[in-house]
Amino acid sequence: xxxxxxxxxxxxxxxxxxxxxxxxxxxxxxxxxxxxxxxxxxxxxxxxxxxxxxxxxxxxxxxxxxxxxxxxxxxxxxxxxxxxxxxxxxxxxxxxxxxxxxxxxxxxxxxxxxxxxxxxxxxxxxxxxxxxxxxxxxxxxxxxxxxxxxxxxxxxxxxxxxxxxxxxxxxxxxxxxxxxxxxxxxxxxxxxxxxxxxxxxxxxxxxxxxxxxxxxxxxxxxxxxxxxxxxxxxxxxxxxxxxxxxxxxxxxxxxxxxxxxxxxxxxxxxxxxxxxxxxxxxxxxxxxxxxxxxxxxxxxxxxxxxxxxxxxxxxxxxxxxxxxxxxxxxxx
Numbered sequence: 001x002x003x004x005x006x007x008x009x010x011x012x013x014x015x016x017x018x019x020x021x022x023x024x025x026x027x028x029x030x031x032x033x034x035x036x037x038x039x040x041x042x043x044x045x046x047x048x049x050x051x052x053x054x055x056x057x058x059x060x061x062x063x064x065x066x067x068x069x070x071x072x073x074x075x076x077x078x079x080x081x082x083x084x085x086x087x088x089x090x091x092x093x094x095x096x097x098x099x100x101x102x103x104x105x106x107x108x109x110x111x112x113x114x115x116x117x118x119x120x121x122x123x124x125x126x127x128x129x130x131x132x133x134x135x136x137x138x139x140x141x142x143x144x145x146x147x148x149x150x151x152x153x154x155x156x157x158x159x160x161x162x163x164x165x166x167x168x169x170x171x172x173x174x175x176x177x178x179x180x181x182x183x184x185x186x187x188x189x190x191x192x193x194x195x196x197x198x199x200x201x202x203x204x205x206x207x208x209x210x211x212x213x214x215x216x217x218x219x220x221x222x223x224x225x226x227x228x229x230x231x232x233x234x235x236x237x238x239x240x241x242x243x244x245x246x247x248x249x250x251x252x253x254x255x256x257x258x259x260x261x262x263x264x265x266x267x268x269x270x271x272x273x274x275x276x277x278x279x280x281x282x283x284x285x286x287x288x289x290x291x292x293x294x295x296x297x298x299x300x301x302x303x304x305x306x307x308x309x310x311x312x313x314x315x316x317x318x319x320x321x322x323x324x325x326x327x328x329x330x331x332x
Contacts, residue, residue, distance in 0.1 A: 005036040005067040007122065009082040011113065012089025013041030013071070014050040016241060017130065021086065021248035022054065026063035030252040031084075032260060038068040042078030043089065075116035083122045084259075086251055087113065087141070090131025103133070103323070104330040110137045111331075114144035121148070126295075128254055129155040130247060134188045135271050135285040136323040142273065142285070151296065154258070155271030157192065157287035159243065159250035160184040163231045164194040167224055168201070168210055178202040179210070183289045184228075184269040185278075185309075186316025187323070192287065193312035194228040196220055198303055221308070261293045267300045268292075278305060278313065284320045 008025050012018050018041070024030060025037055039058065043051045055071040072078050079085070091105035110129075117125065125148060129138040134155040142153045161184050169176035179201050185193040199210040214220055227234075235243045257268055267289040276282045277299045289300040305313070 003035055005038045006031055006084060007038045007040055007082045009040040009042060009078055009085040009121075011042045011078070011085075011087050012131065014043045014047040014054055015088065016244035017088045017247045017251075018043075019054060020245045021088065021251060022058060023061065023063070024248055024252050026058060026061070026066040028065050029249075030255050032256070033065075036065050036067045038070070039066065040070045040072075040078050040080075040082055042072055042075060045073045048073050075113060076120055079113075079116040079120040081120070081122050082117075082125055084255060085117060085121060085125055085127045086255070087127065087129045087137070088131055088251075089113075090137060092132075100326060100330065103136070103326050106131070106133065106137055107140050107327050107330040110140040111144045114141040117141070118145040118147055124149070125152060126255065126258060127153045128251060129153075129271075130251055132188065133323055135287075135320055136327050138271060138285045139324060140327055150273045153273065153285070154254070154297075155188060155285055155287075156247070156251055156254055157184045157188050157269045157271045158254040159247050160188060160192055160194065160228060160231075160287075161269035162246070162250050162253065164196070164224075164228045167227055168196065168199065168214070171219070171224075172201060172213055174201060174203075180266045181289070182210075182269075183267075183303075184287045185313045186287055187320050188271060188287065189316075189319065190229045190233075191316040191319045192229055193309065193316055194225050195309055195312075196224070197306065197309065198289070258292050258297060259295055262291045266291070270297055272297060272299070275299070277301065278303075280313065280317055281321065284317065284324060286317065286320060 051071050055069050058069050093102045138155040164182040165176050165179045168179045182199045183195040196210045200207040269287050270290045271285050271287045274280045274282045274284045274286045280286050290297040
């Protein structure tokens, strides 16, 4: 029996990331090669013409799994019946803008989109926030969509996770598929902590710890961390545009693992609502190592945390608390 189509919303769909993401979803990269989809693409009125162009291209590509396309500037129409929502649309920081100005714009965007999802999305809709500040945008969305279970509201740190895998793979000249269990702790910002203390590499003689194979703690504790933290800025410098295809691909990885499950013995990084694990303050959307099965994620428990890691984990939590306070001050 053919599966029922899943409705997937992409906001900001006419933008760079959206343009890279929608064909991946239509090809089955996000939900599997046997899962039909109906794409809901939402953008602002200014982008309506470009959005229609993307719809034309989706039709022209004749994707076998794509069973329908909704392209709209109306949030209610965009959110109606969606099972998965990928929130790419947001207000980017422009030169000369204060953090509070950007935060205030995004708070109002995420407050109104939360209301539309709350009223019109399918029950048990899974939400992934990509637009920055991703963790805090997700927190605002959670606040204003109380009927969506808190476990269903996440933000993207899989891009940072994949960047960390990529750096280790390049350093060791091994396929990236042989590296696993790096962790991104905290905020999707330059305070995030890319942690390799639990990471492993598949070798001809079994799995080996990354630290043992790299044999260079100075690099792992220094340049590796800053490269991952600042990779987004490096890409802007090189492309004159921000990361789009890697962000889109990582969003697919995030949803696919969440829906279809992580491989046995592998964990991934997701920004999720903190329950106080690892002494991270509850009430923040914070990136943790998780495993997924049956459409649910669980934080990996019991990993030993050294003193250096503890400091870095606390630092990024501190930034998230400041962002949260700033966001709430924009609400009042």
